[in-house]
Amino acid sequence: MTIESYVERAYVMMAADPTDAGRWAYDGEKFVDGTYRVTCLTCAHVAWESTMCPYCNAPDALAKALAGESQLRPWKRCPQCNELEALAIALVPAAAKWPQPKAQPLAEYGDPGVHLIALACDGCNRAQTATGCPLCGHPGPLRHRP
Secondary structure, three states, X not given: OEEEEEEXXXXXXXXXXXXXXXXXXXXXXXXXXXXXXXXXXXXXOEEEEOOOOOOOOOOOOHHHHHHOOOOOOOOOOOOOOOOOEEEEEEEXXXXXXXXXXXXXXXXXXXXXXXXXXXXXXXXXXXXXEOOOOOOOOOOOOOOOOO
């Protein structure tokens, strides 16, 4: 079984560019909460699928999330202290093949479908978060993950 989900990935940023491929920053509950498709490995039958946004549950918003660009843009320098280094948290589409729970990203930083949800300055701890739903842009609170 292949399980596709939106999960958090952390990136250390230098002048708005990631310094590596990032690291997973989610727990098992968040992997389940962000699930949008379950497919049989053997026959490719889709056992379960949702078109709702996996973050806020906006109806028919998954396609927009998977194809869309991040609404939050990383800083080249912190607007408060001018620091070059920041931590970015993004929601990334990923897949895990059961029973091996290790997720593999389905998109890399900068690709459509990868959405920054928060930035934090390494120097002064200034933080910025996305407004509205970071995946689909829905303005209102439908349901956010804990």
